[in-house]
Amino acid sequence: MTRYFYDxxxxxxxxxxxxxxxxAGTIILIVRNASQNMVNAGMASGFDFLWRTSGIDxxxxxxxxxxxxxxxxxxxxxxxxxxxxxxVAAIAATLLGFVVGIARLSPNKxxxxxAGAYIEFVRNIPLxxxxxxxxxxxxxxxxxxxxxxxxxxxxxxxxxxxxxxxPTDGTAFRIAALVVLAGFIAQAAIAIWAKRRRDAxxxxxxxxxxGLALFIALPALAFGIAAALSSWDVPALRGFNYRGGFVLxxxxxxxxxxxxxxxxxxxxxxxxxxIQSVVKGQWEAAYALGLRPNRALSLIVIPQAMRVMxxxxxxxxxxxxxxxxxxAAIAFPELVSVFVGSALTNTGQAxxxxxxxxxxxLALGLAVSGFMNWFNARTRLVTR
Amino acid sequence: xxxxxxxxxxxxxASLLRRMKADYFATPLNAVVSLLCIAAIAAxxxxxxxxxxxxxxxxxxxRADCTGSGACWVFVKARFGQFMYGFYPPAERWRVNLxxxxxxxATVLSFWPGLPRxxxxxxxxxxxxxxxxxxxxxxxxxxxxxxxRQWGGLMLTVFLSVYAGxxxxxxGILLALGRQSxxxxxxxxxxxxxxxxxxxxxxxxxxxxxxxLPLVMPAGWDIDRLVRALVGLAFVIxxxxxxxxxxxxxAIPKGQAEAASAQGxxxxxxxxxxxxxxxxxxxxxxxxxxxxxxxxxxxxxxxVSIFDLLGIAQASLADPAWVxxxxxxxxxxxxxxxxxxxxxxxxxxxxEAGRKKTH
Numbered sequence: 001m002t003r004y005f006y007d008x009x010x011x012x013x014x015x016x017x018x019x020x021x022x023x024a025g026t027i028i029l030i031v032r033n034a035s036q037n038m039v040n041a042g043m044a045s046g047f048d049f050l051w052r053t054s055g056i057d058x059x060x061x062x063x064x065x066x067x068x069x070x071x072x073x074x075x076x077x078x079x080x081x082x083x084x085x086x087x088v089a090a091i092a093a094t095l096l097g098f099v100v101g102i103a104r105l106s107p108n109k110x111x112x113x114x115a116g117a118y119i120e121f122v123r124n125i126p127l128x129x130x131x132x133x134x135x136x137x138x139x140x141x142x143x144x145x146x147x148x149x150x151x152x153x154x155x156x157x158x159x160x161x162x163x164x165x166x167p168t169d170g171t172a173f174r175i176a177a178l179v180v181l182a183g184f185i186a187q188a189a190i191a192i193w194a195k196r197r198r199d200a201x202x203x204x205x206x207x208x209x210x211g212l213a214l215f216i217a218l219p220a221l222a223f224g225i226a227a228a229l230s231s232w233d234v235p236a237l238r239g240f241n242y243r244g245g246f247v248l249x250x251x252x253x254x255x256x257x258x259x260x261x262x263x264x265x266x267x268x269x270x271x272x273x274x275i276q277s278v279v280k281g282q283w284e285a286a287y288a289l290g291l292r293p294n295r296a297l298s299l300i301v302i303p304q305a306m307r308v309m310x311x312x313x314x315x316x317x318x319x320x321x322x323x324x325x326x327x328a329a330i331a332f333p334e335l336v337s338v339f340v341g342s343a344l345t346n347t348g349q350a351x352x353x354x355x356x357x358x359x360x361x362l363a364l365g366l367a368v369s370g371f372m373n374w375f376n377a378r379t380r381l382v383t384r
Numbered sequence: 385x386x387x388x389x390x391x392x393x394x395x396x397x398a399s400l401l402r403r404m405k406a407d408y409f410a411t412p413l414n415a416v417v418s419l420l421c422i423a424a425i426a427a428x429x430x431x432x433x434x435x436x437x438x439x440x441x442x443x444x445x446x447r448a449d450c451t452g453s454g455a456c457w458v459f460v461k462a463r464f465g466q467f468m469y470g471f472y473p474p475a476e477r478w479r480v481n482l483x484x485x486x487x488x489x490a491t492v493l494s495f496w497p498g499l500p501r502x503x504x505x506x507x508x509x510x511x512x513x514x515x516x517x518x519x520x521x522x523x524x525x526x527x528x529x530x531x532x533r534q535w536g537g538l539m540l541t542v543f544l545s546v547y548a549g550x551x552x553x554x555x556g557i558l559l560a561l562g563r564q565s566x567x568x569x570x571x572x573x574x575x576x577x578x579x580x581x582x583x584x585x586x587x588x589x590x591x592x593x594x595x596x597l598p599l600v601m602p603a604g605w606d607i608d609r610l611v612r613a614l615v616g617l618a619f620v621i622x623x624x625x626x627x628x629x630x631x632x633x634x635a636i637p638k639g640q641a642e643a644a645s646a647q648g649x650x651x652x653x654x655x656x657x658x659x660x661x662x663x664x665x666x667x668x669x670x671x672x673x674x675x676x677x678x679x680x681x682x683x684x685x686x687x688v689s690i691f692d693l694l695g696i697a698q699a700s701l702a703d704p705a706w707v708x709x710x711x712x713x714x715x716x717x718x719x720x721x722x723x724x725x726x727x728x729x730x731x732x733x734x735x736e737a738g739r740k741k742t743h
Contacts, residue, residue: 012567015567015570016567016568016569016570019569019570019573020569023573030600033599033600033601033602033603034596034599034600036603037598037599037600037601037603038599040603106417107414108407108408108414108417108418108421109407109408110408110417110418110421110422110425111417111418111421114421114424114425120726121722123725123729124676124721124722124725124726124729125680125718125721125722125725126680126681126683126694126721127680128683128684128686128694129683129694129714129717129718129721132694132698132714133714133718136698136701136710136714137710137711137714140710141710318583322584322585322586323585324585325585325587325588326587328587328687329587329686329687336585336587336588336591340588340591344595350595350596350599351596351599354588354591354592354595354596357588358584358588358592361583361584361585361588362580362583362584365583365584366583
């Protein structure tokens, strides 16, 4: 008996079995309690509620949802809004974060200090504070529609949100998007061909030039033509409010501003750390090889800095996705707000609704980190 | 006599001027950037200073005492008790203050170099503090009971941070060890636990805890609303803490554990006496960062109507006697959060610098 007691392998199996038994016991207990409590409270279970008519009015809809649609359609409204706010906030935060992070490294101490103050300001205050501040402090304090802040007389910001013009017919834009997509594919093909040719012959093809043309000039041209060809629904002041156009509700503007400015503080620190992680000798070696500063930056420093920056950037993008749920605090109709908020109140099916919500966040998170892992694998240091 | 030689009689001033010229106006571009920065600082700081100090009102007791365009700090003065203690009965607030004093004492003692048997004393000290403070705050056993409904303000923010942190640190250490374990089942369970809680928003976890915890308890059991939110927060933070600890564990060379087991130490002795003390020292900055994130995330409990500092500041805006105090309430709450989090991060950096010096 003691022989088994002191046998390492027996003990290992015993402890793991004990853990599994404990977990199984807890789960059985939880399920039993939950089903008993639900019977006692007369609560419904199952996923039938998804096909019930929702009857919930949503202030910001990008799908074809109406209150007559079912709850599944309501769920998609929430998912679409979560994705849109995550996408636009992540892009804005990246741009602002890179600017602030590079400014933090400026030889000009005033600029570096200003960037540092910004970083220390946003990083040490809760995000919920910024969400509430932008919503109740800034947007609510904006003038009414009649005194709107206009942008080139086509977009108007007031305390009812940001009204932007929309094309009445999206066909031209859909064609433009296809053209741009074709351009991206062409650029990828050119890059592969150029690398093969360089490996074979040593000739350098200016990939950046075709990239500039296909990534910036072509989209600008395509969307420019589409914009010129489409007829526009431009918002105009009628009585006390703007008619026409598309209203980005105040909740959207506030959540976007809060997420972008807050995350930018974290991205700025990542950018600073990434650039600083490239030792000075790398710059000097690049110069010694005869590279000019911009070539040294783009060929030597940025690729090495990216390698350090990609993993923490990934977790920041995942944070933006998760933090978009702060919209629930100001009733921006994102996933948590419409589903865990409105749909749960209407149906009372807490277990199913929370399980679906958690599953969606986990799936979206896996998708984002999967993409970033693929990107990381491409920029990773290849060692023999 | 030239200007330079006149300045030469005051060497400090001259070198300062020269340094300023070198730092801020060395090239035309640098000069333009500096001037733009000065303009930006002026554009931000002047209106804020005018609002917060020069035009502000400090004296008085009601809304009517604030007449000008500046900040109405009278509002914060009138609400100060609520911002600090929520609806905690004024006659019992000494208990909160006493708990705060005990917390500061425990913190100071934990970092006091003369503390005997530190590895054992620090956890015992905090366990003792947590029990005594919980009794002081909630009451019972000789003290008047104060329902958690009445707790609020800064006191609740600190309570949630300290108690969720105190649950999360040991749980996080166990999870990190589990994730590094050689036993596949333990490793799998720990990894799933960590990745699940890290993958979902904290708001959904707080909803999960406050809606589903009562549902999975045996009929008739009731868990306090605050405890539900606390458990939810603690689980999420434990998962993040586990990743912070894992960084430290991975930095310890394998030879350390091998040398310890060659001395005849078992798993728990090797871990507790050799690996963890070194790993936790390395993980300290990362764990402090997670704690700062926890302090900021406690503000999310206001979503289930528990009024922490930010929640009570937001709720105070609904008072018809004090209409339009948004900026004052936000400025006060924001400053308090900033001071706590900035102070913690500076303190962590200071400890880190001291540790690097001694090694």
